[in-house]
Amino acid sequence: MKDKYIAAKERWAAKRAGRAPRVVRSTDRLPPGQREVKNFPVLDMGIQPEVARKDWRLKIHGLVENPVTLDWEQFMALDQFADTSDFHCVTTWSQYEMEWGGVSFFTLTELVKPKDEVSHVFYKGYDGYSTNTTFDAVMDDDTLIAHTWNAAPITTEHGGPARVIIPKLYAWKGAKWVSEIIFLDRDILGFWEVRGYSNTADPWTDDRFS
Numbered sequence: 001m002k003d004k005y006i007a008a009k010e011r012w013a014a015k016r017a018g019r020a021p022r023v024v025r026s027t028d029r030l031p032p033g034q035r036e037v038k039n040f041p042v043l044d045m046g047i048q049p050e051v052a053r054k055d056w057r058l059k060i061h062g063l064v065e066n067p068v069t070l071d072w073e074q075f076m077a078l079d080q081f082a083d084t085s086d087f088h089c090v091t092t093w094s095q096y097e098m099e100w101g102g103v104s105f106f107t108l109t110e111l112v113k114p115k116d117e118v119s120h121v122f123y124k125g126y127d128g129y130s131t132n133t134t135f136d137a138v139m140d141d142d143t144l145i146a147h148t149w150n151a152a153p154i155t156t157e158h159g160g161p162a163r164v165i166i167p168k169l170y171a172w173k174g175a176k177w178v179s180e181i182i183f184l185d186r187d188i189l190g191f192w193e194v195r196g197y198s199n200t201a202d203p204w205t206d207d208r209f210s
């Protein structure tokens with residue numbers, strides 16, 4: 001495994017043991033062109049799918065040793081992880097101190113075991129949305145599939161039953177109502193990425209459009 005994945009896993013383990021104080025950027029916590037808001041706007045494609053927990057499935061497949069389709073009970077039986085992070089939307093709002101609860105990306109990769117050649121990840125939502133990231137971007141201590149926000153189940157409008165959270169990228173990289181996670185050895189562009197949004201989506205370099 002790459003050294004940086006090991007370093008990220010060590011930070012994750014320290015967080016879980018309660019030994020890691022949260023690292024918050026001091027000088028540039030607010031990325032360029034963003035403003036802090038206290039509310040939580042809703043952004044979608046005009047569809048907010050109602051997925052009952054009994055019907056919910058998360059299929060995790062592609063270049064992995066152990067593809068799985070998790071139902072809600074199986075998902076909730078995985079190691080649970082809580083983390084606080086800031087949220088940056090490309091439409092220029094940021095909200096600080098979002099408290100997420102769910103299953104860490106590391107826990108999912110330990111379960112499905114991505115193959116060595118995996119370089120990218122593709123995500124699909126129940127509303128037909130899709131997005132993509134590099135594998136590196138999500139092998140991090142703050143990425144998770146969240147089912148709770150600020151101690152309550154994530155509401156339908158915000159992507160419940162479960163959504164992807166990738167705090168270091170603009171929020172469109174996190175699929176709400178997540179239905180599939182696919183590990184790949186090449187990049188496939190998602191819904192906004194084919195429509196001119198940046199593929200890399202780094203808030204701190206104002207990396208909004210390609």
Ligand SMILES: Nc1nc2c(c(=O)[nH]1)N[C@H]1C(S)=C(S)[C@@H](COP(=O)(O)O)O[C@H]1N2
Nearest residue numbers: 041042043044045125129158171172175176
């Ligand atoms: N499935 C799905 N996921 C999605 C979207 C969407 O339309 N469908 N919108 C994205 C965008 S552009 C943003 S900014 C965030 C918004 O999350 P929020 O509505 O909870 O603020 O979700 C992202 N994930």
Ligand SMILES: [Mo]
Nearest residue numbers: 043089090172
């Ligand atoms: Mo967005």
